[in-house]
Amino acid sequence: MAARQYALRYTKMKYAQSSETTQQYIVINLDSDDTMKPFALERIHEAFSHNPCDMVIYGYDRTQNNNVLYTYERQGLPSTIISDRRKLYVKVLIEGGYSTLWRKAMLLQTIPDEDYSSYYSIQLGEDVIQSLAMYKAAKRVMFLEESLYNYEKNPSSLTCNVHQNFFDPEMTVEREVEKFLIEDNVLTQEDWDLFHQMMFNRLSGKIVYIIRMKRNYHEKLDCLHQLSNCAYYKEKMLSRKTDLQEMKLLRRTAHLLFQRQSLWPILVLGGRFYPLYVLYRQGIIRLKATGS
Incomplete structure (x- = not known):
């Protein structure tokens, strides 16, 4: 997590100070255990080229040892672009499922130049909080309903490791x-x-x-x-x-x-x-x- 945050900040500082300011740089996140589909970069490039947007959020498959365990449930549905901020927040923050950074490709200028080290100890805390700033900076977000990413199930990974060190009793991320x-x-x-x-x-x-x-x-x-x-x-x-119905669910x-x-x-x-x-x-x- 810390390595990815450092890489994002370094990438932005390096290219933001470059003389090639007319170019648009696309940033893609990839966790160490995971892989992109062979056609992923082509699809992402097409999405940004043919549809003016600042961020593309795509689907993923759950894999283990190169075998697909679960395929992306929305595979093949029409892609959508959201520019209305209210609709965007409802989709990504209320309907949920979009917390992770590795589902997102974004233009360089949407990446905040902030220090998120205080959230490293909270599971997905860094991803959620950094995404908030990106959503605010993005004027148009495309939801590409195609699996471009292989999320590798690794029981020893930080995300899968249910550990007391990641527990946040103050609910810092939820408050933010x-x-x-x-x-x-x-x-x-x-x-x-x-x-x-x-x-x-x-x-x-x-x-x-x-x-x-x-x-x-x-x-x-x-x-x-x-x-x-x-x-x-x-x-x-x-x-x-x-109510009674909820009580049945709670059981x-x-x-x-x-x-x-x-x-x-x-x-x-x-x-x-x-x-x-x-x-x-x-x-x-x-x-x-x-x-x-």
Whole structure:
């Protein structure tokens, strides 16, 4: 992550100071374990040449040992170009799935000359925060619905390594995304409702992340307590009203639910909800048991 950030900043400084200022440089990100499709560069060049845009976001396949595990689900759908900032933010920040830098090719001038080293310790933090500045700088973004990238599944990679060091109990990235959207002030109330629903789902994902960490029970419990004490986390959880249908969905995985002023977490086990502290005191559970 740090190497890629250094490379991006170095590339911009080198060519921005070049005398060849009339040329447009396209920057492509490639992680060390991954590969581009043989035709990827040609497709990206065609996209920028035939469709005036500042950024191209393309599809990818999940691979392992050169074998495709999952193909890009939107393969073959018509490509689109978005110039409306509100529509862009809804697509990339609310509908989601566009966090990573390696899905993006962009013009050199859209790359921010900022230091993102404080986000290195947060999984995908650097990608998300840097992308915000790129979205703001890009006037037109093309979504090329074609797989140009092979994302290699590597259990030992930083992204796949569920580790306590990547856990951010203060939800720094989530706060920054919301701050960015508030400052740009282009979303409608309906958009914000979708955003808060998405954020609620992300909070649930935080719980799953903690449970999957390669740490002992007490360390995981400490992470859960850190998260439960996060003001942003409590605000978002308490603002959601969970109806019966949502409760059925929640039974499928582990969650922390906070009811009004009660901060005792609830763990889903075997399709039933139990106060975590009761099960902990009785020695009944371990967090690796996430239920059905």
